[in-house]
Amino acid sequence: MIASALVVVPLVAAALCAVPWVSRAARVIAIVASLAVAALAAWSFVAGGSAGVRAAWAGVLGARYAVDLDGLAAVFVALAGILFATGAAASGRVGHRRAYFALWCALLAAVDGVFIARDLALFFVFWEAMLVPLAVLMWEWGGADRRGATLRFLLYTMGGSAFLLVGIVSLAVARGTLDIDALAARPIPASAQLLPAMLFLAAFAVKLPLFPLHAWLPRAYVAAPIPVALVLSGIVAKTAVYGILRISLALFPQGMSTAAPLLVALAAVGTLYGALLAMRQDDLRRLIAFSSLSHLNLIGLALFAATLVSLRGAIVESVSHGLVVAALFLLAAMLARRTSSYALSRAGGLAATAPVLAGLSTLAVVAAVGVPGTSGFAGELLALAGAYERYPAAAAAATLVVIVAAVYGLGFIRRAYHGPPLATGADLGWRERALVVPLLALVVAVGVAPRVVTDRVSDDALPAVEVTR
């Protein structure tokens, strides 16, 4: 029941936001709904999961309504709730509030649905349902390049989804059911796994995005309004992580294993490529975009390596990246409000007049780089150490990212906050602090005790490959 509520609550909130006379409170409704989702997920996480729901839906097509919220899903749903609440709170001055917050809540419902679905058709329904709210939010409320960026994002993701649909349809015909647990219980012959694994991966690799399918990412991150970029990077990309974890690796372990050397290599290249490009950016949003690309490919590396340690690392790194990138986007917006531009060359020396902004930015960057004591360290260490067990060369190469990340991260801090005072601006107000401080507090908390995140995820839920030496 809790699982279904995670979709129903945001949908009701979306309907409420669209009603004319309550639209004044639309932002509050969106925040409350998101926090309710986070609270439900956290409660279920602590209580140790809930009973799943299975009901008839489209039986002739092999599809059922099957949802469940186990520890793994709860981690991601809780992250979604936190990020959506933060994003809604940061959407202070949007126009057409009714439509904006209704779409916002609808997007949350779809994201939740992806995490709780236990039937492939239902998963696909929610997976595609994310697209329209995201596209309209980008198209209507985005920046200068919004039209082209939205279309490119749509065509990339729908192209990926087309292959996913073929994979799902052929599974339905071959197996007669689309229930993920039922499919996992009766494995597909090892020799027949590669094709469906690749069909499914096409959608996930675009959404992640795995190098070299990332061409939509920088444009979308720059064109989208900051709250939308925040959830796009923070949690929508994580639906791909979750899909690989829950579906690809669980249903097609041998197929994924066959392709793993290539995928791991691509992910390692993407990790370094993103970080190297981030070094050269002047636009802060593009810097965050390429830094995200680097982190997301690192998560991909950990997933494709598929050892027990690397999978736990991928989960921790997903949570960490979600929180850190959210904080970075918010801080970038706050910086831009003071310098009237996202260009780093237009900022400088702000630490003198805005020490709290500078301090929080430094903390966020330190977490992004992966300094011990922050969540980024725990995630990257587990991910890389786990991947090293199976693919030492790729993992070792990807480890170099820590150095590059330090260069672009600290470069950002130096150019924006130190050096000659090119810009001045007031320090953060209490509203702005209230947005960022909770996120960074969670970053430190996860950094100190990363076990909390993965303890409730049992080893059985992780489709790890046995490493033989």
Place this chain on the structure above:
Amino acid sequence: MTAGDLVAALPFILLAGGACLVLLGDLLVHADGRAWVALGAAAALATAVTAAVIGTGDDAFAGSLRRDGASVFFAIVVGGSTAAALLLATGYVTRTSLPAAEVTALTLFSASGAVLMSSAGDLLVVFVGLELLSLPLYALTGLPRAARHADESALKYFLLGAAASAVFAYGIALVYAATGSVAIGALAAVASPVGLAGIALLLAGLAFKAALVPFHFWAPDAYVSAPTPATAFMAVVAKLGAFAALLRFGSAVTAPSAAGLDWRASVAVLAAMTLVLGNLAALGQSSLKRLLAYSSIAHAGYIAIAAAAGVVASSAIAFYLAVYAALTLGAFGVITLLANDDPRVDDLHGLARRRPLLVVLLGVLLLGLTGLPPTAGFLAKVYVFEAAIGAQLAWLVLLGVLTSVVSAAYYLRVLFACLAEGEGEPAAAPTVAGGVVMLAALAVIVVGIVPGPLLDAVQTVRF
């Protein structure tokens, strides 16, 4: 003629009788045009209800009129779609001062032809149904005299349609020459080259009505110049009739026989061409009606995917046609609500500000046409694709999903045009047509979320 014959013919009699009643009534009584349209809609609705009530039974007229699950289902969908199309016309005929009684009578006659085609057990009955379906459509296309090119496209449509009818009739003759029978069941016995050529001509004639590429050239022009409610009717009911007949032939031909494989391969090739050309051509359209015309060509391609899978896919096709009927009627219904009868996509600018509810409904319908969840359009596509994968047509499915992505580009272009800033066309006041659009959008969402009843209903569709 026995009582059983009469019962079997009842849906046809109701539609044709309703048409005659409207024509006679218009001669004798002076009434508001809307009254005739309402009477016609009532007759169409009565047809749907009657078909549902009398249900299946023995074949009538010595096997020339079938009363199986398919004929019942198609009579219900044809009746419902006709009623919806006529309701779309209520406000439209008074606004455009079209002759209401004539529009209604022509629509009902055409619908009776579709019912005849879908319940035919005999090639000659199919031919009569085909002509009865087509002739009123030619007239409807030429009806808005004021519109540019209406005469031209009506004549073009008529000439091409007459040629297609001739081809179809020649096909019947060849099949008769080969087998000595005009029963549809006799198609299974065809083995000679003459008979196979006849079957090919039959397929070409039906592909013309269903607007499958390369027999589609009449469709965009006819769709644009016909009055919009008639366009909606044409796009839905002509396809219903054509695909019902196509499936009847297919079920006879794909029984283990020489022609089975050729038939399926031919339909598969037609489907592939239709998918590619319909979707690509829709990309470049600036007229909304023309865009929807190509979209309906493309949808014929998706239905043909399942038709290529053979008779096992009957249920999938029936489901797709029912969903397609709601989507198409709704989408053309939105156009009847705009002041301009042939709006360009750019004329929609600013619609979201002025009529937000209408744009939400249009958005649902466009998502359904794209095949995105949670609409019924998604399930319809999945159903069709599953049928095709089951028949080893994976290449066609891959083509289908990729062209769906292409289709998203032009459907979303329409949606984004509504969201753009601008004045654009003023919208007409909401009328009965608004109710039809809302009903269509609601049906598409409800069936998408609770597909059980419709899925159960289409299981009874057997040829």
